[in-house]
Amino acid sequence: MKVTGDQALVKKINKSIVLHMIRKHSPLSRARVSEMTGLNKATVSNLVAELCQQELVIEAGPGESSGGRKPLILHFNAMAGSVIGIELRVKQLTAVLCDLGGNVLGERDYTLNHHDLPYVLEEIHKIISELMAAAPVTPYGIVGIGVGVPGMVDENGVVLFAPNLGWEMVNLRGLLESSFSVPVTIDNEANAGAQGELNFGAARDVRHLLYVSAGSGIGSGIIIGGELYKGARGYAGETGHMSIEADGKLCSCGSRGCWELYASEKTYDHADIDLPARTTPELVRYASQGQEDALRHFAKVGEYLGIGITNLINSFNPEVIVIGGALSEAEEWLGEPLRKVVAERTLPYHKQQLEITFSKLGSRGTVIGAGFSAVMHFLGNIRVTL
Amino acid sequence: MKVTGDQALVKKINKSIVLHMIRKHSPLSRARVSEMTGLNKATVSNLVAELCQQELVIEAGPGESSGGRKPLILHFNAMAGSVIGIELRVKQLTAVLCDLGGNVLGERDYTLNHHDLPYVLEEIHKIISELMAAAPVTPYGIVGIGVGVPGMVDENGVVLFAPNLGWEMVNLRGLLESSFSVPVTIDNEANAGAQGELNFGAARDVRHLLYVSAGSGIGSGIIIGGELYKGARGYAGETGHMSIEADGKLCSCGSRGCWELYASEKTYDHADIDLPARTTPELVRYASQGQEDALRHFAKVGEYLGIGITNLINSFNPEVIVIGGALSEAEEWLGEPLRKVVAERTLPYHKQQLEITFSKLGSRGTVIGAGFSAVMHFLGNIRVTL
DNA sequence: AAAACTTTGTTTAACCAATATACAAAGTCT
């Protein structure tokens, strides 16, 4: 959004800078904040005083002196409020209660039997209510709910299309906000996962991150310059339907040779391949026992993951690639073929500073990331671009 | 870049808002600017006074009254300075002299015999010097030089890799700036083209644009929210090396099945196809005479263009797609197969508001866009994001 | 044609946030 400038804006900008500096780098003294931000000491003092009054920052007594007066240590008050992060999956509904620092305070897990909107909504209501009841008493209480959804989401929190749920044009944010009277953020599942790994997982403070969520389909979360890149209308990263075989298998989307037909759990559905099981956890068990078919299949999936990832590298050139989603459990067998294909297919230039890792937060990355979206919505984040 | 806020910043922001409002929507009165920006009338008056003194805005006498005092009409002063836009192609060097409004004041065209850096630099020097000599006398003179290059460019104007020129790590900006003592902007050729079409061509003021430049290779310029999306380090859009056939033809980049092997002028290089000629202009001539091989080949290229474009639609979902580059001359024969493939392969959801057109500026889109980059660099464009 | 109303643009005073500077407080080092 484009805004005009006045003094209130200046204050907002600087307060936001100070708050997030403390949030990310605490413990910190006022003097250090002044140095790091470039803001005047007096300005920092004023803003910190306000943040303390708002209970977003707390003073934790004196720290170590380095040859002068002892600094007063400031902390971000992660317990000023809490958020609920939710991940909606095909067969499962997971939710966590987090503080503002992303620390998990409580967790719930439901099984979903089908995807009728009223039923799913009821389950979401239940899981939220339970966690709300379990929330600690804090100055701000529950400050937001963040939901990660397997599908395209627009900037208004409307689920435009979620093929695996059979949803179309569901105003999820509206529905939940009117029920709970709390700000709700809806994110694509891959975007939520990317935020989780960026802030609390395998890719902390990386500037340019590509998070590939491989599960029942494939979606990507793209972080550019430390910020989530949502694209035109909030749904960049629908990479599962990138065609990697122009005349390949027919996909439900109408196209042919879509990436996710070759590199996701969708590969299990073909009747013509030999597999000892048709779910990732089971296949992982077989693979760890050395079962040939499972090993071969994971190797193949790894290669195809590498082909799609190469395409994305050519478009986005990230510093780090994190692979998440259900298939990340098979890291042991996917990793090598994947890296090999990427090494073969990318320009030498790309190889220099490219790290490919698997999710560190595992299945919790998405819920935590979804919750973090709600945290950021509560705290705000205003920036100036030259 | 992240900056802290103070009053100087506020002024910069507001002045930038006022300037670009007048640039885009003149003629305009101070009162209208105040309404449209939300800034106070006094603020607008002050800023306009400064802009007039800087000769970036000129007062053009009274306009029509609508029941009160006549407004004083303001114009953006496109003749406050001029820029040089350059396009570097494999066999050609094109340059234009533009005013700040993108109006072409002069034009030059050189043929390039090879791509040795010293030689090309010398030719660039010559073409710039000629146009500089032809520049009209303006308050600011030549305020910048913008160059469009067929390759990856980083944020410092270094050409990282330009396969068709055989260049690697060429600090083009540094070289030109030290010669001419004028700010130089270096852009990928597709990004320059996208800017040209966005501001002066087929996609004026579109919010989300995908510009596909199909010539000796393929590159894409991506406009998100009205602004060029440069990606992580300035080279998003290297889409020519997106693999659309996992086990397809071997590409010079090391990968297989790269899009540009199937949908650019590179297709002419295969000895095993029957073609009456091996350059686009010649093939266009044959096609217009109904030559079978030429027609068949363009149809095939159109289909493959459609396949890659579908992949990009799935990732970026633009409102408008503009196809530029040398191959856009073959619009007549590419258009139908391309649109057909896209219609078949995209989700129904995408088809609603998607327009596919060919470049309106033709070969001049890129030079004009490159020049426009220099204009924007001169005028500045500061924004606040919430 | 005079009076009333409208619209445009400027002037004035008030406000407010950041800043430089001085200063107070609380430590370390010699």
Added chain:
DNA sequence: AGACTTTGTATATTGGTTAAACAAAGTTTT
């Protein structure tokens, strides 16, 4: 004990936006 350092606060200044009043120059109504 005295000199120096570092932290954090108080004070006066600066400079930009703003609301409100005002001046200027129209049109519309009576």
